[in-house]
Amino acid sequence: MQEVNLLFLNSQEKYTLDTFAQSASGSVYYQQGNNVLLATVTIDTDTIVEEDFLPLTVQYIEKAYAAGKFPGGYVKREAKPSDFETLSARIVDRSLRPLFPKDYCYPTQITILVLSVEPDADLQILALNAASVALFVSEIPINIPVSAVRIGRINEKFIVNPNAKELEQSTLDLFVSGANEDLLMIEMRSFGGIKAKEDSHSLPLANEILEDQLHYFSANEANEETILEALELAQEMIAQKNQLISQHFSPFIKKAIVLKEGRTSFVCDKIESYIRQNYLEELRAVIYLLSKTERNSKLNAFVKKILQEWREQNPEDTECLKERVLETTLRLKKEIVRTMILKEGKRADGRRFDEIRPISIQTNILPNAHSSALFTRGQTQALVVATLGGDMDAQSYELLTDKCSSKERFMVHYNFPPFCVGEANSISAPGRRELGHGNLAKRALESSLVEGKFKTIRLVSEILESNGSSSMATICGGSLALAAAGVPCTNLIAGIAMGLVCEGEEYVILTDIMGLEDHDGDMDFKIAGSKNGITAMQMDIKLGGLNTKILKAVLLQAKEARMRVLEIMEEAKSKIVLNESVLPTSQVFSIHPSKIVEVIGQGGKTIKEIIEKFEVAIDLNRDNGEVSLSGKNRQKVDAAKEYILGIANKEKEGRINPWDLYKVGDIYVGKIKKIVEFGVFIELPQGYDGLLHISKVINRGEGKISDYLNIDDEIKVEVLSVNKNKVELDWIRE
Incomplete structure (x- = not known):
């Protein structure tokens, strides 16, 4: 048995290596206090994935017995992963994926099981701790440790790895992972905002909010300077933790597997030379096409053209010819895109590096929805629809560390149908990506909500067209949909996706990246916020890490873009006409x-x-x-x-009770005010309504009340009983 004990931030961590699940390539039984997780890494070295992607799958699974609970629901067995499990698996995946060798081609599975848990555990930090060490000591040639910290902020002071109670008081939730001193992944959201005063009976519409009707609990945005301070602290903590991991676990690293050449590189120097000499400008022209669909179509036609010409000129060269032409063309495309940006100072669609695409906005285009907003930015289009409801409409859910179920009263559901990228596939259930983008939009918008007017709010984002930044379009459209529904919010929220192209010390930051720049670039950094600051962030990077110098430049450039988007959104908001006929x-x-x-x-x-x-x-x-x-x-x-x-x-105000006005046996002529399923409400003298039960009108199975009585009919009734605030009547038929 190999055991390693670490002390980090006054927290004792115990790692037991390769004692549990010994058939796995790497396994760690990880214990912190009464929290226990098992992380395993397994590799299928008999299979080689030819496609150009990393065949890594991460599963994070919570066992109900870990908290002494039975699984919720009818079937008492763990089955479909919860949203929290899915999102936690994505966090681990996004943190570890950049470390794998570029040509790694073996199907690899990382599994994290939660076996025992304390109520205030930060399971996402624990899961990454366990998975990172299991990967570090495994046979995969990765000798760089990864760790993560969560930064909170209470009373203007940063808290490292706050517990659940501290996080409830925090105005910031910043999750950062990194390798050595470089940052790999960022998830951030702000807390706080505005709530209605407890003695307030109702709230006005969003454009009618008055200062004296609201109670400010805390600032709900974090400015760029605060974020940078928090990231620098996170970087320092991550570097310390990674140094400890390297010191304590390096002796236990297994002999690395020999990576086969399995994934064949189909790039052909001869075909590349042929394209450069004869068709390089034509390929550049294809890249410059503004329409994503047209660009893809022309690129496919270009590949077919080169393939046909090569066959005619080199009839003996047939081995994997189609694959070689395609991969060579794609590599040249990537080179052209990156060179164009770094050396020529150009983007494929002609924009400046800090320029956003044209934006158009329409609100309340769906006549029978509570509200809707169609947000179009370039070739990305999101239709966001809001539905307002009561407490009964909230989504019930249960977390492993909670004693009872909770209710989600603000929901953002993101849908990415295949037709939005021109694919001829059927729509399926939402996957990890849809859940992740919806969660990002929710985190960006929820701190702007003013509590008290509506108990439950659901936003649904239908991505109708996508060429980059569809999650940011969801945030912009979602904020406008809230305004178009009359939901009180502190500020409009806008989102912008930032990109990066980096070669050595040279780099260029791109504002509002499109799909081409996301695919061939090095970073996707999504930043959302109001005019006052940032409410949510999400960063994924394809490089080995990102230093704070570039990070600061990205945040400042994103702020300028966000302000421009917010100006356009404010103008659209001023033209909103509420759907009064259907709006609750x-x-x-x-x-x-x-x-x-x-x-x-x-x-x-x-x-x-x-x-x-x-x-x-x-x-x-x-x-x-x-x-x-x-x-x-x-x-x-x-x-x-x-x-x-x-x-x-009624007692406090000296209100006259119905038994003081009506006696059993009294006969009145009253007007029918309302017909309901169980009877008829009759307006009586003295201002009360009496109930004529359905059984007094018709016998069971003999038609409907409306066959006998109508609204505004006057009928003679007799008082049968008076009970508290109700008067029951009988119909005197003449």
Whole structure:
């Protein structure tokens, strides 16, 4: 048994190597306090992947028994991974993928099992710690350790690796991973924002927010200087941790496997020379095409043309000819794109390095949706649709470290159908990429929300066309969709994707990258925020790492671009016309908690009648007496509020109770105000409504109430009973 103990940031970590899961290429049984994870690395050396991609798969799996729990749901066995498991696997994958040798071609699986967990554990940090060491000591020729830290900020002070309670108080959540001193991956979001005052009964629309109606808890954006300070601290901590890993684990690294030449390079010097001499300018012209679809079509036609000519001129050369022509052309394309940027100072679409593509915005184009925004930037187009609801519409979920289930009240769902990139495939279930992009957009937007007006908000982003930065288009469109739905927000949020082309000491930073620059460039850095600062970031890099000098330049250039996008968005916001006919309205107010039971009524009869009568959704909080109403008709929502307040305040206000006005046996002529599934509401003298139950109108199975009675009919009724706030009636037929 090989054991290594590390002390880092006053946290004792114990690594047991190659004792558990000994058949794996590398395995680590990792323990920190009562948290235990098992990370394994396995390699299929008998299979060679010919395609030009790294065949790496990362699985992060939480076992319910780790927290002494049963799996939630009907089937008591772990099955489909949760969103948190999927997103955590992506974090590990994105941190470790850049380390693999360029021509590595063996299918490789990294599996992380959570076996025991404490309530305040940061499982994403622990998972990367375990997986990184398992990879470091495995047979894969990677001798560079990777580690990660999370940076929080409480009372203007940075906290390294905050626990769950500290993170709840933090205004910053910055997750950074790196190798040696270089940064590999960044995930960032800001917390805080604005909440409604507890005594506020309702909130105005987004363009009507007043300072005295809001309560500021903390700043919800981080400026570039703060981010850079946090990243420098993270870099320092990562360097210290990686040095410890190198010192303690280098003796246990296994003999590296010999990488076969398996993945054949089909680049052909003769074909490359032929294209350079005869068709280099034609290939450059293809790259300069503005349309992504047209560029791909012309590139395919170019490959077919070269293939045909080569066959005619070299009939004896047939071995893997198609593959050689294609791969040679693609390598030349990449070289042209990078040379064009680094040496000629040009981009394929003619833009300056700091220039954003043309933007157009349309709002509320879907007449029956609560709100919608069509955001188009260049050849990337996102249709973002908002739906507003009550507490019952929230998504329930359960985390391993939580004692009970929670509710997600702000959801961003990102869809990337194949037709958006011209592919003739059917739409399938969302994958890791869709979940990751939706989560990024959610993190960017949620800190701008003002709590209190709507209990549940769902944004759905349909990517209709994609040529880079579709997640950033989702953020821009999502912020406008919130405004177009009348959702109170502190600021508009815009997103911009930054790129990098780097050769040695020479580099160029690109603003608003398109697909070509993402594919052939070295970095995809997504930055979102308001005019006041950054709300979310995500960085992936294809280089070995990124230094803070370049990082600072990227942040400043992104800020300039974000401000330009926000100006365009502000102009579009000023022209928004709300979908008043379909847009729901809401009221949030409080009554004494002891009165909640009266609003519910015996067996839920009172609340059911309120829902039917006023056509509203009602959420009640028994603990604090909060009442949330929502409905499509503002007048009915207001009336339901007054009705509930009447129930709650009848004793305090000296309100006349129905039993003081009506007696059993009294006969009245009343007007029919509303017909519902279970009966008819009749307006009585003295201002109360009585209920004529369906059984008093028709016998079961003998038609509908509307066959006998209509709205505004006047009928004679007799009082059958008076109970609290209800009057039950019988129909006197003449």
